[in-house]
Amino acid sequence: MLALKASGIARSFTVVNTGAAPALLVEVDPAVVWPMGTTYASNCATLAPGASCTITITPGALPSAAPGVPAPVPVAMSIQSSNAPALAVQVHVLGYGSVFQGGHLFAFDESGPPTQSVGGKVAAVSSATPVNWSEHYIASNLVFEVAGVSDNSVGSASSCNGKFDGACNTQAIIAAPEHLSVRLENYTAGTCRGTLNTYADWYLPAICEMSNSAASGCPSGETLQEKLHTPGHLLFADSWSSTQASVGPVALAWRHSFATLPGGDSQVMYKNVPAAASCVRQLSL
Numbered sequence: 001m002l003a004l005k006a007s008g009i010a011r012s013f014t015v016v017n018t019g020a021a022p023a024l025l026v027e028v029d030p031a032v033v034w035p036m037g038t039t040y041a042s043n044c045a046t047l048a049p050g051a052s053c054t055i056t057i058t059p060g061a062l063p064s065a066a067p068g069v070p071a072p073v074p075v076a077m078s079i080q081s082s083n084a085p086a087l088a089v090q091v092h093v094l095g096y097g098s099v100f101q102g103g104h105l106f107a108f109d110e111s112g113p114p115t116q117s118v119g120g121k122v123a124a125v126s127s128a129t130p131v132n133w134s135e136h137y138i139a140s141n142l143v144f145e146v147a148g149v150s151d152n153s154v155g156s157a158s159s160c161n162g163k164f165d166g167a168c169n170t171q172a173i174i175a176a177p178e179h180l181s182v183r184l185e186n187y188t189a190g191t192c193r194g195t196l197n198t199y200a201d202w203y204l205p206a207i208c209e210m211s212n213s214a215a216s217g218c219p220s221g222e223t224l225q226e227k228l229h230t231p232g233h234l235l236f237a238d239s240w241s242s243t244q245a246s247v248g249p250v251a252l253a254w255r256h257s258f259a260t261l262p263g264g265d266s267q268v269m270y271k272n273v274p275a276a277a278s279c280v281r282q283l284s285l
Contacts (some may be wrong), residue, residue, distance in 0.1 A: 001074075003117035003283075004059040005108045006035075006095040012056040012115055015079055015087065017047035028055060029078040029086070035062040035093050044079075055079070059093045067097025067233045068104070094118065096222075097233030101283055102197035104234045107209075107222035109283075116285055121209070123224055123280045124202065126237040127191050130274035133240050133253045134178075134187055143250050143271065146176045150244040151207065151216070151254065162243050163208045163218065166280065169242035170203035188240040192279035202279040204242040207254040209280065213266035216243075216254060224278060225256070225264045235259075237276040241266075 004011050017023040026044040034040070037060020044053035065072030075091040092098075098105045103122030110118055134143060148159025149169040155161035160168035173179065173189040184190030192202040208218035211225035220226075228234040236258045245252035245268040255269045269275075 001090045001092070001117065002057065003092040003094055003100065004057060005110060005118045005120075006059050006063045006093050007061045008059055008108065008118065009110045009114060010056050010058040011117070012054050013089070014052050014054055014115070015044060015047070016052040017049055017084075019084065020049055021083070022049065023047040023081045023084045025082040026053060026084075027080060029080050032075065032077050034075060035060055035064050037061050038064075038075075038093055057091060062093070063095035063098050064091070064093040065098065067095060067231075068099065070099055072099055092117075094120075096227040097231065101281075102199040103281065104228055106224055106227040106280075112285065118283075119285055120283045121222075121280050122283065123205075123228060123234065123236075123278060124196055125234065126239055126276040126278045130237070130276050131186060131188055131191060132274055133189075133255075133271035144176070144178045145249040146173050146244060148172055149242060150246040150249050152246040162206065163216070164206050166205040166209050166242045167203045167282070169206055173204075173242060188275070188277040189242055191277045196279065199281055199284075202281045204240065204277055205280045207241040207243040207256065207266055210239065210241055210256045210278070211258075211264050211266055213256065213264055216266040218266075224280070225258055229258045230263060236278045239276045239278040 024046050040057045042055045077089045077091050079087040103124045107121040149172050150162045153159040153162035170189045184193050189204040192204045207216045211223050212218050212220050238257045241254045243254045252268050256266045258264045
């Protein structure tokens with residue numbers, strides 16, 4: 001399987017003849033149907049035993065399936081030889097909103113080797129049952145600060161980059177001593193830790209993964225608001241972030257309202273105000 005970003009970096013893979021005889025006339029099946037604008041180049045021909053060739057795919061602007069299609073069908077690329085079994089490779093050309101690995105794509109990472117699939121992040125639909133940021137507001141009113149997950153945490157050895165690293169924040173929130181005996185479904189970061197769409201590595205996003213709202217001081221970038229909600233690929237309920245508010249970390253955390261204002265609105269709210277959890281995960285390469 002090979003995944004690429006629409007209009008992104010070309011990616012390639014190697015075909016190796018592992019047999020004892022030459023593989024004759026190795027080529028990509030010319031009948032393969034590619035998304036408009038996507039092309040490939042190949043130096044394959046006849047391969048001696050142990051020899052290899054490279055096929056490079058350059059993605060066009062159109063994804064292989066429209067954004068939001070729940071069960072997208074990848075390009076079925078067949079590499080054939082006149083005297084050997086065909087090799088089937090699934091190729092996904094992805095755009096913002098594409099459904100892939102359990103969620104809707106909102107961020108890409110093309111920094112890896114061009115022989116690997118593209119990286120990035122996907123988001124699931126908001127949880128149906130709003131819960132508090134901290135369960136202890138319900139159980140015993142023992143409000144508490146989670147160390148190292150506030151908007152001024154900078155990612156040192158003992159803290160997360162609180163405004164940007166939701167995966168680190170989520171781990172710290174769940175590991176907090178006050179949460180060790182609390183059911184995961186009773187607080188927002190915990191609700192992201194169940195298995196969803198066959199994946200179990202979801203987390204509660206940091207505020208700057210949710211939006212570029214000026215209120216939170218987040219820079220421009222790929223976020224749930226800008227790449228999914230505003231274009232209409234996936235709509236979210238008002239949701240908690242995993243970022244605590246430095247102005248009052250015992251009682252306050254950042255929440256984002258997706259449907260307010262043209263580009264949503266991030267706010268500091270009391271942790272005992274119920275809101276949804278819009279869980280995200282990193283793509284598995």
